[in-house]
Amino acid sequence: MTSTVPAAGTRTAEGSALQAVLLDMDGTLVDTEGFWWDAEVAAFAQLGHTLxxxxxxxxVGGPMTRSAGFLIEATGADITLAELTVLLNDTFEERIGCSLPLMPGASRLLAQLVAHDVPAALVSASHRRIIDRVLDSLGRQHFALTVAGDEVARTKPHPEPYLLAAEGLGAQPGRCAVVEDTATGVAAAEAAGCRVVAVPSVAPIPPAAGRTVVDSLEEVDLPFLRNLMTGMH
Incomplete structure (x- = not known):
């Protein structure tokens, strides 16, 4: 985990219950879900299997170990989990090249958070090597802290990544807004006690108590997140 952590409370937006914004990466801020599937298809083609x-x-949207384990079992491929994890990361890195398409609304939201001194954390199930590559597209300056899936004992859907991010930013989980695109990520954020905005990327996510579902990140801005915390959404 890398961090430039502000002193507790110094960056909290005045007049708002919102202390920090915690954001998922793949499928939420960057349009990588298709890249991951293509990488998985290509990797298994090398192994002689069709997905x-x-x-x-x-x-989609789960930790690497779960996805890789499922695909090994489903295909019967002769490869260990550790070997497949390396192969998938290598294949994905080759495919993303130097830049990635950001999801509509992502750049605007990140710029707003920086402009108004609202601390943001990137919380991903992807491994550190992948996060560091994607940060070249997202901009490292937008995040006070980043949490990678291979740097926590238990990744999503366990709440640990979001609890760690909130703690690192000196924020209470209940005063953090989380933006996620998958049921796995939503489950992790809700288990941590955060308020959640779901922007479904592949599978539908139903509304629920403490959860707001939108069609696009373009609907999410700083006033929206502040209102979310005060129960106006």
Whole structure:
């Protein structure tokens, strides 16, 4: 985990219950979910196996170990979990090149948070090597802290990544807004006690108590997040 942590309370927006914004990466801020599936298809093609398109919704948005384990079992591929994890990361890095398409609204939201001194953390199930590559597209200056899936004992859907991010920013989980695109990430954020904005990328996510569902990140700005915390959404 890398961090430039502000002193507790010094960057909290005045007049708002919102203390920090915690954001997922793949499928939420950057349009990488298709890249991941293509990487998985390509990796298994090297192993002599074809992936069924119906498996896509199973592997999207989850931790690497879960997705890789499922695909090994489903295909019967002769490869260990550790070997496949390296192969998938290598294949993904080759595909993303030097830059990635950001999701509509992502740049505007990140710029707003910086402009108004609202601390943000990037919280991803992706490994550090991938996060560091993607940060070249997202801009490292937008995040006071980043949490990678291979740097926590238990990744999403466990709440640990979001609890760690809130603690690192000196924020209470209940006063953090989380932006996520998958059911796995939403489950992690809600288990941590955060307020959640879901922007579904692949599979639908139903509204629920403490959870707001929107069609696009373009609907999410700083006033929206502040209102979310005070119960106006």
């Amino acid at each position: 069924d398109e119906s498996w896509r919704h199973v592997v």
